[in-house]
Amino acid sequence: MGISAHxxxxxxxxxxxxxxxxxxxxxxxxxxxxxxTHHSPPGAVxxxxxxxxxxxxxxxxxxxxxxxxxxxxxxxxxxxxxxxADAVLISLTRLTRILEVDPANxxxxxxxxxxxxxxxxxxxxxxxHYAPDPSSQTVCxxxxxxxxxAGGPHCxxxxxxxxxILELEVVLPNGSVATLGSRHGEPWGPDLVGLFVGSxxxxxIATRITVRLTPLPKAVRTLLADYEALRTAGEAVSxxxxxxxxxxxxxxxxxxxxxxxxASIYAAGYPTDAGAVLLVExxxxxxxVVVAGGAEVERILRESGARTVQVASDEVERARLWQGRxxxxxxxxxxxxxxxxxxxxxxxxxxxxxxxQVDSIATTYGIRIANVFHAGDGNLHPNIAFDSRDAxxxxxxxxxxxxILGVCVAAGGTITGEHGVGADKLRYMPLIFDxxxxxxxxxxxxxxxxxxxxxxxxxxxxxxxxxWHTGRARRQTSGGTAPVAxxxxxxxx
Amino acid sequence: xxxxxxxxxxxxxxxxxxxxAIETDAGGLPRVAPRSEEAVALxxxxxxxxxxxxxIEGTAGWMPPDALADLALTxxxxxxxxxxxxxxxxxxxxAGVVWAELRRALAxxxxxxAIDPPGSGRSIGSVVATGTAGPLRAGFGNVRDHLxxxxxxxxxxxxxxxxxxxxxxxxGFDLTKLAAGSFGxxxxxxxxxxxxxxxxxxxxxxxxxxxxxxxxxxAQTILETGTTPAALEVLSPRAARxxxxxxxxxxxGADPEVEAARNAAGGAVPMPLRELPVQEAARLxxxxxxxxxxxxxxxxxxxxxxxxxxxxxxxxxxxPEGWMSVGVGAGIVRxxxxxxxxxxxxxxRAAAQQEMPLTLERAPWEVRSQMGHFGAYREGVGRLVSAxxxxxxxxxxxxxxxxxx
Numbered sequence: 001m002g003i004s005a006h007x008x009x010x011x012x013x014x015x016x017x018x019x020x021x022x023x024x025x026x027x028x029x030x031x032x033x034x035x036x037t038h039h040s041p042p043g044a045v046x047x048x049x050x051x052x053x054x055x056x057x058x059x060x061x062x063x064x065x066x067x068x069x070x071x072x073x074x075x076x077x078x079x080x081x082x083x084x085a086d087a088v089l090i091s092l093t094r095l096t097r098i099l100e101v102d103p104a105n106x107x108x109x110x111x112x113x114x115x116x117x118x119x120x121x122x123x124x125x126x127x128x129h130y131a132p133d134p135s136s137q138t139v140c141x142x143x144x145x146x147x148x149x150a151g152g153p154h155c156x157x158x159x160x161x162x163x164x165i166l167e168l169e170v171v172l173p174n175g176s177v178a179t180l181g182s183r184h185g186e187p188w189g190p191d192l193v194g195l196f197v198g199s200x201x202x203x204x205i206a207t208r209i210t211v212r213l214t215p216l217p218k219a220v221r222t223l224l225a226d227y228e229a230l231r232t233a234g235e236a237v238s239x240x241x242x243x244x245x246x247x248x249x250x251x252x253x254x255x256x257x258x259x260x261x262x263a264s265i266y267a268a269g270y271p272t273d274a275g276a277v278l279l280v281e282x283x284x285x286x287x288x289v290v291v292a293g294g295a296e297v298e299r300i301l302r303e304s305g306a307r308t309v310q311v312a313s314d315e316v317e318r319a320r321l322w323q324g325r326x327x328x329x330x331x332x333x334x335x336x337x338x339x340x341x342x343x344x345x346x347x348x349x350x351x352x353x354x355x356x357q358v359d360s361i362a363t364t365y366g367i368r369i370a371n372v373f374h375a376g377d378g379n380l381h382p383n384i385a386f387d388s389r390d391a392x393x394x395x396x397x398x399x400x401x402x403x404i405l406g407v408c409v410a411a412g413g414t415i416t417g418e419h420g421v422g423a424d425k426l427r428y429m430p431l432i433f434d435x436x437x438x439x440x441x442x443x444x445x446x447x448x449x450x451x452x453x454x455x456x457x458x459x460x461x462x463x464x465x466x467x468w469h470t471g472r473a474r475r476q477t478s479g480g481t482a483p484v485a486x487x488x489x490x491x492x493x
Numbered sequence: 494x495x496x497x498x499x500x501x502x503x504x505x506x507x508x509x510x511x512x513x514a515i516e517t518d519a520g521g522l523p524r525v526a527p528r529s530e531e532a533v534a535l536x537x538x539x540x541x542x543x544x545x546x547x548x549i550e551g552t553a554g555w556m557p558p559d560a561l562a563d564l565a566l567t568x569x570x571x572x573x574x575x576x577x578x579x580x581x582x583x584x585x586x587x588a589g590v591v592w593a594e595l596r597r598a599l600a601x602x603x604x605x606x607a608i609d610p611p612g613s614g615r616s617i618g619s620v621v622a623t624g625t626a627g628p629l630r631a632g633f634g635n636v637r638d639h640l641x642x643x644x645x646x647x648x649x650x651x652x653x654x655x656x657x658x659x660x661x662x663x664x665g666f667d668l669t670k671l672a673a674g675s676f677g678x679x680x681x682x683x684x685x686x687x688x689x690x691x692x693x694x695x696x697x698x699x700x701x702x703x704x705x706x707x708x709x710x711x712a713q714t715i716l717e718t719g720t721t722p723a724a725l726e727v728l729s730p731r732a733a734r735x736x737x738x739x740x741x742x743x744x745x746g747a748d749p750e751v752e753a754a755r756n757a758a759g760g761a762v763p764m765p766l767r768e769l770p771v772q773e774a775a776r777l778x779x780x781x782x783x784x785x786x787x788x789x790x791x792x793x794x795x796x797x798x799x800x801x802x803x804x805x806x807x808x809x810x811x812x813p814e815g816w817m818s819v820g821v822g823a824g825i826v827r828x829x830x831x832x833x834x835x836x837x838x839x840x841x842r843a844a845a846q847q848e849m850p851l852t853l854e855r856a857p858w859e860v861r862s863q864m865g866h867f868g869a870y871r872e873g874v875g876r877l878v879s880a881x882x883x884x885x886x887x888x889x890x891x892x893x894x895x896x897x898x
Binding site for chain 1: 638750881
């Protein structure tokens with residue numbers, strides 16, 4: 001186990017001696033991401049500063065068959081950026097240059113370590129922004145967003161990361177470089193950008209990322225509705241979408257989460273006696289657009305049982321209404337030593353029933369679940385505050401978490417909407433994919449990484465994959481029907 | 494060929510019973526129309542073990558059914574819509590459903606899919622497999638952006654089901670996007686799950702006419718106002734069925750939203766923009782799209798919006814006059830006409846030098862077998878595509894000339 005001294009020495013030659021970490025205390029810094037249930041110090045950490053250094057680092061590790069894990073800001077919530085002691089963790093936080101902003105063509109080119117909000121800040125003077133806005137956007141990186149296909153509250157209207165990536169320069173696990181996609185989004189072949197985004201670091205490392213920029217909305221309307229019961233809030237979500245309205249964001253915060261927020265420094269004035277509140281944001285080109293849309297949404301909210309509906313009258317009020325949502329995870333983090341942020345998706349119409357089932361599961365296992373989530377997408381985040389040092393509580397949390405995933409899948413949903421599979425959800429993949437589909441995913445992984453050295457052990461539960469024969473003979477040597485056109489058929493690959 | 498074809502027909506009949514419609518064409522080529530994905534899997538699994546080469550057909554509204562093969566597999570019997578959830582705006586549709594019929598079925602439920610593929614009479618499988626989005630790509634993205642999942646039967650008969658039925662999903666690798674727009678290189682699509690939208694409340698089309706470059710500049714100016722029209726096309730005279738080039742702007746959404754976009758567009762351009770009456774607008778777009786099959790070949794070039802005039806110059810220099818439509822918001826030049834394969838290859842190379850990929854969307858077999866749907870791969874890409882192809886079709890069963898490499 002561990003990384004040999006000659007490999008770490010060679011890494012130091014590439015990046016400089018100050019940028020290779022091997023001391024236990026240094027490695028422990030990288031032993032966790034945002035998932036509190038997993039802890040794994042890497043064998044070494046290397047921090048390249050340039051794309052060329054990344055290429056040389058990967059080439060070196062590939063040559064020595066040393067596994068590696070690429071990492072951005074480490075804000076992931078599925079243990080996807082954790083490395084074992086026999087692997088090198090490649091931190092990309094020094095590749096922070098915004099290489100180009102092209103307002104006329106609504107695109108920007110960045111290095112993977114650029115922080116999400118920094119990109120938007122750089123493009124706002126041009127009336128543009130980078131739309132995907134994960135809750136960790138003030139610290140998470142675009143490279144990490146690409147690896148995880150990150151979402152966020154405003155992805156309801158604008159789409160998730162994969163809808164905003166045009167071109168990727170990637171270092172493949174063997175150290176070679178490939179450019180996928182194009183600046184305008186039209187591929188040069190099959191959609192390898194779409195395949196790469198969300199591959200959780202198992203297909204290589206993106207070193208140069210071309211993103212699509214979106215015009216900033218000129219007008220915004222934000223509403224907060226409070227409901228006595230979680231179910232009626234869930235029903236209101238379906239009513240808004242069914243009315244043909246596509247808000248920029250449609251978020252739900254339940255009673256337990258409201259209590260945590262209102263007891264914290266992030267208090268937003270949410271009604272603490274509510275079963276849930278809905279935060280709805282509309283944006284558009286003019287005030288008339290959002291005022292008209294806001295009036296219709298307000299009517300639907302009231303008709304679906306809202307006790308009160310607040311409408312932000314200015315930017316200060318809007319920021320206050322959002323504060324409770326954006327700082328919810330910080331507020332929940334105060335409740336106990338650890339916070340487990342679950343991530344599942346259900347059809348929107350199933351939200352009322354599934355939310356009640358989640359509540360029942362919490363009661364069964366004697367745990368406290370707080371929900372704050374992207375209701376418009378049906379993307380649930382049941383959050384469980386717990387103490388991982390308490391073995392009994394940890395087990396109850398894990399069993400409750402598994403049961404939540406089960407009810408979501410049974411409702412027609414999936415096991416992750418934006419956090420990824422990582423190490424945490426490997427065991428649940430067979431709930432939604434059969435052996436052939438998992439086998440196909442593994443076979444595709446092997447195309448990119450035949451030696452399985454890029455983020456090994458994540459995403460695909462190998463034991464559940466049906467064997468995938470890739471060397472099947474093209475034709476039978478005897479007893480088969482003679483092919484008549486094979487010789488005449490043209491090009492293939 | 495006739496004898497071998499009869500042997501295949503007999504084999505398929507014994508395998509499938511009434512699970513497929515089987516016939517032979519005038520040339521003796523067997524054509525099988527399976528009625529289920531299981532039947533598709535059985536056919537391809539058998540083809541892989543027998544060494545048959547199979548071409549995939551939809552309703553033949555787009556790709557000529559002329560590829561040399563031992564067997565034609567058509568999706569025309571896969572015509573069910575097994576799942577239509579209007580409240581959740583999600584539908585699962587079998588590959589043989591005709592696009593126009595899907596739109597009618599969705600409209601009955603107040604739902605809409607924001608894809609307007611070029612051509613007419615096309616099947617869902619054809620649109621998704623070829624990734625041929627139309628003018629609405631400007632506002633709503635490419636075909637792949639509307640997909641939540643697919644069912645794909647690989648060249649050796651395995652059934653793969655990536656994705657799901659929910660609007661957000663990052664579980665596993667995104668094989669759905671790999672399948673979309675790959676021209677069937679990785680398997681036969683038997684069904685797709687689509688993200689739907691509510692039927693827009695307002696749908697308005699503005700048109701203006703003038704010189705090509707003036708209209709391109711005008712379209713660019715509209716984008717610079719921060720407006721993102723649902724469609725923003727500059728149509729050649731042949732596509733517009735007019736004596737001059739036409740700028741066509743489609744705005745959809747809520748009434749105030751469309752009104753605001755109309756004001757922004759109208760105020761941005763130097764030429765008058767005329768609002769089309771509803772009936773006229775309803776004719777303009779389908780007629781323009783149907784023209785995409787005017788010639789035997791249809792291709793698209795990708796370019797950033799500010800380079801679309803260069804892309805058009807390239808097309809006009811290398812190819813004879815044809816039908817052309819320029820998606821300014823989407824960064825696409827689409828051309829249809831008849832051209833020698835050598836001219837098309839020259840265009841591909843010239844365009845590649847300007848970082849503009851040429852995708853051969855449809856063409857006679859003689860053309861597409863020589864130059865492939867894609868080509869001029871960048872470094873490293875050809876190897877990946879070949880290896881992926883081998884992974885999904887190890888026996889080389891599927892007759893799909895995906896690349897020129």
